[in-house]
Amino acid sequence: LTVEAKDIQLINGDAGVTGLFTQAGSSSTGNGGELNVKTNNLLVQDGAKIDANTFSSGKSGNLTVEAEDIQLIGESPNGISSGLFAQASRDSTGNAGNLTIISNNLLVKDGADIRNDTFASGNAGNLTIQTDNFTVESGSQIGVGTFANARGGNLTVEAKDILLTGRSTSGTKSGLFTEATSSSTGDGGDLNINTTTLQVEDGAIVSARSLSTGRAGNLDIDADSILLNNNASLNASTRSNKIDPQGREQATITINSKDLILRHSSNIFTEATGENVVGGSININSDVIAALENSDISADSDNFRGGNVNIITKGIFGTQFREQATDKSDITASGANSELSGSVEIDGLEQDPAETLTQLPSVPVSGEVYQACQPNDGNQSEFYFTGNGGLPPNPRDYLNSESVDVGWVSLPNQTGQVSGVEKENLQTPSKIQPPIVEATNLVANKNGDVFLVAQAPNGGNSGISSGFCLKK
Numbered sequence: 001l002t003v004e005a006k007d008i009q010l011i012n013g014d015a016g017v018t019g020l021f022t023q024a025g026s027s028s029t030g031n032g033g034e035l036n037v038k039t040n041n042l043l044v045q046d047g048a049k050i051d052a053n054t055f056s057s058g059k060s061g062n063l064t065v066e067a068e069d070i071q072l073i074g075e076s077p078n079g080i081s082s083g084l085f086a087q088a089s090r091d092s093t094g095n096a097g098n099l100t101i102i103s104n105n106l107l108v109k110d111g112a113d114i115r116n117d118t119f120a121s122g123n124a125g126n127l128t129i130q131t132d133n134f135t136v137e138s139g140s141q142i143g144v145g146t147f148a149n150a151r152g153g154n155l156t157v158e159a160k161d162i163l164l165t166g167r168s169t170s171g172t173k174s175g176l177f178t179e180a181t182s183s184s185t186g187d188g189g190d191l192n193i194n195t196t197t198l199q200v201e202d203g204a205i206v207s208a209r210s211l212s213t214g215r216a217g218n219l220d221i222d223a224d225s226i227l228l229n230n231n232a233s234l235n236a237s238t239r240s241n242k243i244d245p246q247g248r249e250q251a252t253i254t255i256n257s258k259d260l261i262l263r264h265s266s267n268i269f270t271e272a273t274g275e276n277v278v279g280g281s282i283n284i285n286s287d288v289i290a291a292l293e294n295s296d297i298s299a300d301s302d303n304f305r306g307g308n309v310n311i312i313t314k315g316i317f318g319t320q321f322r323e324q325a326t327d328k329s330d331i332t333a334s335g336a337n338s339e340l341s342g343s344v345e346i347d348g349l350e351q352d353p354a355e356t357l358t359q360l361p362s363v364p365v366s367g368e369v370y371q372a373c374q375p376n377d378g379n380q381s382e383f384y385f386t387g388n389g390g391l392p393p394n395p396r397d398y399l400n401s402e403s404v405d406v407g408w409v410s411l412p413n414q415t416g417q418v419s420g421v422e423k424e425n426l427q428t429p430s431k432i433q434p435p436i437v438e439a440t441n442l443v444a445n446k447n448g449d450v451f452l453v454a455q456a457p458n459g460g461n462s463g464i465s466s467g468f469c470l471k472k
Contacts, residue, residue: 002036013047014076020050024058024094031058031094042067044083044112047076051085054094054122060086062097062125069105072112072140082112088122088150096153098125106131108140111168116144116153124153124189134159136175136204139168143177146186146214152178154189154217161197164204164232175205180214180240187240190217198223200232200266208251209237215244216251216280224258226286228266228295236280237271251280252307260286262295262329272301279307279335279342286312291319291329298325298332299342306335306342313348321346 001022010019024032035052042065044050054060063086072083086099099116106129108114118124127144134157136142146152155178167173180188191208198221200206210216216238228234236251244250251270262268270280279301289311291297297319299307309331319329321344333342439452 001033002038004038006039007041007043008037008039009043009045010048010050011043011045012076013049013080013082014078018048019044022052022061022063024054024056024060024092026055026091028056029058032060032097034061034097035063037065038067040068042070043073044071045073046082047074047078047080048082049080049085050083051087052097052099053085053087053089054092054096055089057093059094059122060088060097060125062086062100064100064102066102068103070101070103070107072108072114074110074112083108084114086116086125086127088118088120088124090119092120092122095122095150096125098153099127101129101131103131105133107135108142109135109137110140111138111172112140114142116155117147118145118150118152118186119147121148121150123151123186126153126189127155129157129159131158132160134161135163135165137163137165138174139166139170139172140174141172141177142175143179144189145177145179145181146184146188147181148183149185151186152180152184152189152214152217154178154192156192157195159195162193162195162199164200164206166202166204173203173205175200175207177206178208178217180210180212180216182211184212185214187215188217191219193221193223195221195223197225197227199227199229200234201227201229203231205233205235207233207235207237209235210240210251211237213240213242215240215242218249218252218254218280220254222256226255226257226260227263228261228268229263230266231264232266234268235271237269237273238280239272239274239277241274241276241278249280252283253280254283255286257284257286259288260284260290262291262297264293264295266295267298269296269298269300270307272304272307274303276304277301278305279333281308281310281342284309284311284313288315288317289313289319290317291331292317294327294329295319296325296330296332298330298334300332300334301336301340301342303336305340306333308342309333309344311344311346313346316346316349 012018022033022035032054052061052063075081086097088096096116096118116125116127124144124146144153144155164174178189178191180186188210208217208219216236219236236253238251253270270282272279279299282299299309319331322330322332324334325332331344333344335341441453442450443453444450
């Protein structure tokens, strides 16, 4: 099934029949067909859906959606979620197809979903999203999962900006997921995010998890900027003690970013529950890390050995390693007991500047350098006394009632007269020594003697000049 149109609107799926579908039916043995949608604007609302599914031994077809703008909004009155789906339904043995979404703007809100799941022995496909602006809010979920004994697929998101925010009225958290559910025995897939900015807030989550005997996938994030705010979390959890034949870790979080900020009880954590279940590791490489207002980074295990926390950063603020979690912002790697704790390593911090200071030797000043020449015309500096002008006579006196406001003072005219001002010539007392002034010029007198002076006479520039008024 291929649909190409300028605009597509699928609305009101309360009876579960509004939408675009390809299927491998329950009585068939063949594969389901491909489902391709290409449009400028796509709206799927109120329980309508686009779905590629298999109910038999045949696999379902792949679902591909390309659009400038995609809006997936709401549920039907009886709780059917709007959205895009590629699935292997219950009692099927065929695999689910892949689900691919390419858009400029993708909005999923009010309980609408994007899912690629298996509910039977057929493996789930992979879910890939490529978009500029990606918003998930109000309890909507994007995920790949297994609800049976088959393997869950991988979720890959490539976007310029990602915003995950809020919950539904029933408490369902918005977010991105790969999962092996509590009713499954299969392994969950990996979750990979590549973006410029990732903002997760108001209870939203990003999670790779296993709630049963299947192994959890891993969570990898590459982003310039990551902000977790107001009970947001990045997490990977497992209850599986199965050993991967290839030696891969499970429930491990790897983050590469320029800045990583956690605020208001937000968390990055791996969690292991069950006998002999090892906690996943957390690997963070970020230029700057800040965790504030009881925001934690933790790799803990309730019943066995904790995971490891490895951090490479130039600066870390508001948090520190602690043996156990507190009401402050913590970095922990606790196990069932102190002997089963994981490790915490923080590398790359810039050295304290005070530790690298070198005490310089004290060098006495051997002489004074100052300007030796007087101005050519022999005039002295002048001070114009205009009265108090609203100030006390000197800094140690109080302002008294005789203080008066003084208007603007006229500068001397060409004849040297000052209007309304008493002029006093002040001579520098002989006991006051000229200040030490840094030398900036070299000058030579008629005899060839060179002197360091603060300023070359007659406005000369730096360098060696000759024929000036300097005397021996």
